[in-house]
Amino acid sequence: MGVSGLLPLLKSIQRPTELKxxxxxxxxxxxxxxLHRAAYSCxxxxxxxxxxxxxxxxxxxxxxxxxxxxxxxxxxxxxxxxRMLKHFGVTPYMVFDGDYLPSKAATEDSRAKKRExxxxxxxxxxKAGKSSQATQEFQKCIDITPEMASTLIQELKQMGVxxxxxxxxxxxxxxxxxxxxxxxxxxxxxxxxxxxxxxRLLTKLDQYGNCIEINRRxxxxxxxxxxxxxxxxxxxxxxxxxxxxxIEGLPGVGLKTAYRMLRKSKTPERVVRMLQFxxxxxxxNYLTQFYQAELTFLHQWVFCPNKKELVHLTELDGxxxxxxxxxxxxxxxPELARGIATGDINPITKAPIVIATTPxxxxxxxxxxxxxxPRKPITSYxxxxxxxxxxxxxxxxxxVDPQRVAQITDGGLVPRVFPLPRPYVDSAGQxxxxxxxxxxxTSSAPVRTSPTLRRRRTEPISSMLARVASSPxxxxxxxxxxxxxxxxxxxxxxxxxxKKKVRLCDEEGDxxxxxxxxxxxxxxxxxxSPTRARSDAYLFSDDSIEESLRDLPDFDGWKxxxxxxxxxxxxxxxxxxxxxxxxxxxxxxxSQSTSQNISQNTEITVPSQTKExxxxxxxxxxxPPPMSVKPRxxxxxxxxxxxxxxFTFSSRTSSTPSSSMSLQSSxxxxxxTPSTGPSTAxxxxxxxxxxxxxxxxxxxxxxxxKSKPRPKMGNDLAKGLPVNPSFVPLPKxxxxxxxxxxxxxxxxxxxxxDSDGEVEDxxxxxxxxxxxxxxxFS
DNA sequence: TGCGCACGTAAAT
DNA sequence: TACGTGCGCA
Numbered sequence: 082m083g084v085s086g087l088l089p090l091l092k093s094i095q096r097p098t099e100l101k102x103x104x105x106x107x108x109x110x111x112x113x114x115x116l117h118r119a120a121y122s123c124x125x126x127x128x129x130x131x132x133x134x135x136x137x138x139x140x141x142x143x144x145x146x147x148x149x150x151x152x153x154x155x156x157x158x159x160x161x162x163x164r165m166l167k168h169f170g171v172t173p174y175m176v177f178d179g180d181y182l183p184s185k186a187a188t189e190d191s192r193a194k195k196r197e198x199x200x201x202x203x204x205x206x207x208k209a210g211k212s213s214q215a216t217q218e219f220q221k222c223i224d225i226t227p228e229m230a231s232t233l234i235q236e237l238k239q240m241g242v243x244x245x246x247x248x249x250x251x252x253x254x255x256x257x258x259x260x261x262x263x264x265x266x267x268x269x270x271x272x273x274x275x276x277x278x279x280x281r282l283l284t285k286l287d288q289y290g291n292c293i294e295i296n297r298r299x300x301x302x303x304x305x306x307x308x309x310x311x312x313x314x315x316x317x318x319x320x321x322x323x324x325x326x327x328i329e330g331l332p333g334v335g336l337k338t339a340y341r342m343l344r345k346s347k348t349p350e351r352v353v354r355m356l357q358f359x360x361x362x363x364x365x366n367y368l369t370q371f372y373q374a375e376l377t378f379l380h381q382w383v384f385c386p387n388k389k390e391l392v393h394l395t396e397l398d399g400x401x402x403x404x405x406x407x408x409x410x411x412x413x414x415p416e417l418a419r420g421i422a423t424g425d426i427n428p429i430t431k432a433p434i435v436i437a438t439t440p441x442x443x444x445x446x447x448x449x450x451x452x453x454x455p456r457k458p459i460t461s462y463x464x465x466x467x468x469x470x471x472x473x474x475x476x477x478x479x480x481v482d483p484q485r486v487a488q489i490t491d492g493g494l495v496p497r498v499f500p501l502p503r504p505y506v507d508s509a510g511q512x513x514x515x516x517x518x519x520x521x522x523t524s525s526a527p528v529r530t531s532p533t534l535r536r537r538r539t540e541p542i543s544s545m546l547a548r549v550a551s552s553p554x555x556x557x558x559x560x561x562x563x564x565x566x567x568x569x570x571x572x573x574x575x576x577x578x579x580k581k582k583v584r585l586c587d588e589e590g591d592x593x594x595x596x597x598x599x600x601x602x603x604x605x606x607x608x609x610s611p612t613r614a615r616s617d618a619y620l621f622s623d624d625s626i627e628e629s630l631r632d633l634p635d636f637d638g639w640k641x642x643x644x645x646x647x648x649x650x651x652x653x654x655x656x657x658x659x660x661x662x663x664x665x666x667x668x669x670x671x672s673q674s675t676s677q678n679i680s681q682n683t684e685i686t687v688p689s690q691t692k693e694x695x696x697x698x699x700x701x702x703x704x705p706p707p708m709s710v711k712p713r714x715x716x717x718x719x720x721x722x723x724x725x726x727x728f729t730f731s732s733r734t735s736s737t738p739s740s741s742m743s744l745q746s747s748x749x750x751x752x753x754t755p756s757t758g759p760s761t762a763x764x765x766x767x768x769x770x771x772x773x774x775x776x777x778x779x780x781x782x783x784x785x786x787k788s789k790p791r792p793k794m795g796n797d798l799a800k801g802l803p804v805n806p807s808f809v810p811l812p813k814x815x816x817x818x819x820x821x822x823x824x825x826x827x828x829x830x831x832x833x834x835d836s837d838g839e840v841e842d843x844x845x846x847x848x849x850x851x852x853x854x855x856x857x858f859s
Numbered sequence: 860t861g862c863g864c865a866c867g868t869a870a871a872t
Numbered sequence: 873t874a875c876g877t878g879c880g881c882a
Contacts (some may be wrong), residue, residue: 089873333879
């Protein structure tokens with residue numbers, strides 16, 4: 082979730098890359114994403130909260146063991162990815178989510194609500210025998226519990242893979258590791274990482290090891306919005322204003338609008354004032370919440386592997402203390418923090434996680450570890466919950482007692498902090514939960530609920546406020562245990578089984594068909610023989626998968642596995658001749674993986690060119706020539722860019738027909754000179770390119786009214802009128818046109834600061850007079 | 860009228 | 873996450 086639309090906004094600086102290029106590097110990995118992905122294969126079991134037919138088919142059918150199996154099953158799937166990274170020489174540094182942040186309570190609650198609804202729906206579908214639809218719904222309500230994470234941790238320990246459980250959000254922890262230089266980059270699908278300040282984000286990793294790299298240093302090359310001169314703080318504020326996990330966005334304000342408003346008004350206060358002036362209704366607490374969100378992004382607690390204690394992601398500047406920011410979560414004592422970080426202690430309940438080893442009657446005895454809350458009967462996971470519907474809540478739980486606030490703010494001297502309302506805890510429960518939560522910190526015999534349920538709870542507002550106001554010792558903003566709550570797992574559902582065999586969508590499942598398989602891999606070569614494929618299959622396989630396959634012949638969700646492994650085997654083959662290491666920036670478009678794979682191919686053939694061409698033209702994206710890709714080129718936009726105004730200008734000129742032609746010719750590597758005229762260039766273009774060229778040219782035409790007479794002039798000449806050559810007006814620089822060229826093209830967002838001219842006084846003016854002569858005839 | 864944006868929905872993971 | 877739709881603005 083996070084900030085939606087961030088990746089599209091940064092599209093122009095996304096570079097396709099490959100894991101194998103990260104050989105020897107350590108990448109921090111958002112483990113939650115992997116677990117979540119892997120859990121899709123077990124969606125039905127998880128959703129039902131009980132063993133399915135598949136599990137019953139195991140040789141041992143005891144309930145507890147079956148439950149163990151459903152956990153380990155997706156852990157196994159997650160481990161596949163770990164192995165893939167290792168295969169490419171990358172050391173994953175797995176980072177797990179910890180406790181929930183008070184700042185995120187509202188988001189979590191709405192997610193929980195959705196999950197609950199989906200679970201309900203899925204169970205109904207299942208009852209109705211619509212198993213495939215049910216699976217889809219179950220997949221939407223997957224939640225990852227600390228116990229599940231812990232199971233993966235056991236595997237990681239065995240493999241010697243570094244990991245850490247964050248005290249709160251993995252995002253902040255990932256960025257901290259990067260800042261500390263403990264990792265070379267971050268591998269995650271969460272674009273929020275950039276808001277936290279990630280420098281190098283690898284995202285959209287596929288099964289072949291292809292991914293997208295976003296570098297913070299490339300921000301100034303972003304063409305969707307001009308981020309030149311924008312600080313991390315500006316970027317963060319833009320993201321927050323458009324809406325993030327910690328605060329709802331302003332109505333009608335997305336990323337671009339937030340960008341524009343901040344460009345104009347500079348500060349959130351002025352943005353709010355401006356909006357209010359325009360008649361928009363903005364909550365009185367908006368700014369308070371805004372700064373809460375900002376501080377959460379900045380100062381969230383993380384675990385420092387060196388100091389072995391909690392630190393802030395960004396050290397406090399002295400302006401405020403952690404106590405004044407209860408929304409970032411409570412501090413955890415070093416000893417406890419270490420236990421959490423190592424995965425020995427449940428980050429939410431703060432109770433030790435008990436690891437049970439599977440009594441292995443399995444052929445390949447492996448120490449499968451599962452963490453079950455001790456002495457907790459399995460049935461307790463499926464009990465009903467006492468979530469209070471919003472409509473039945475005490476309306477006062479949303480309001481803040483002014484006296485209390487005055488007390489808290491110390492007469493206005495301290496910033497007001499209103500923890501988000503928690504509609505899922507009723508007022509009666511608050512007292513109970515508050516009392517329970519405190520002793521639980523001491524981890525002594527907590528009242529246990531389902532792990533899923535516990536994650537959802539945060540501290541009551543009252544106790545949080547009380548602590549802010551008075552409490553001397555920092556206590557964690559924790560959850561209470563009193564209420565069994567809604568869970569992703571349904572409660573006491575009838576034990577009827579689906580009539581049809583449940584078809585699970587495994588993570589690997591997507592690989593199965595040939596369409597998914599990259600067409601850029603030499604297909605026949607690797608299909609040497611079934612035995613070969615089988616042997617390759619072991620590359621990323623492990624015992625439990627094998628075992629699953631053997632034991633569960635009826636489960637088709639695993640079938641594609643072999644195919645996937647086969648493709649990975651192809652990878653393996655690929656990795657040898659790939660020393661060209663091409664794809665960096667071969668294209669910056671959606672077709673990253675395609676073009677990347679094209680360029681991966683050592684002999685760049687005609688079809689690959691045409692593909693590039695076809696992609697290059699319509700996207701209006703500056704791309705490096707694929708031919709020159711071999712020596713590891715960087716995108717045109719990214720390289721040393723000493724003069725930003727120069728960059729901006731050149732990108733603008735690319736929109737003119739001639740320059741776009743020259744761009745294309747450079748892309749195609751066919752034009753001897755970049756100054757080839759449109760006609761010549763066009764004649765060399767494929768029909769698709771011509772289409773693209775036509776599509777791009779009108780963009781500029783409305784901005785260049787003066788340029789229209791030029792064709793006319795050409796027509797006159799063509800008519801063969803007797804003219805003295807010396808009188809023929811040369812098609813030279815039309816200053817109006819040049820000016821038009823120098824103006825922003827298309828969106829006003831693609832401009833250098835303040836050129837939208839609405840609030841000019843506030844913005845630093847870039848050199849308006851550019852030296853155009855060097856570009857005019859190029 | 861066209862464009863850009865936000866937002867809702869469907870599909871894929 | 874991608875795509876389609878509708879709204880608001882110029």
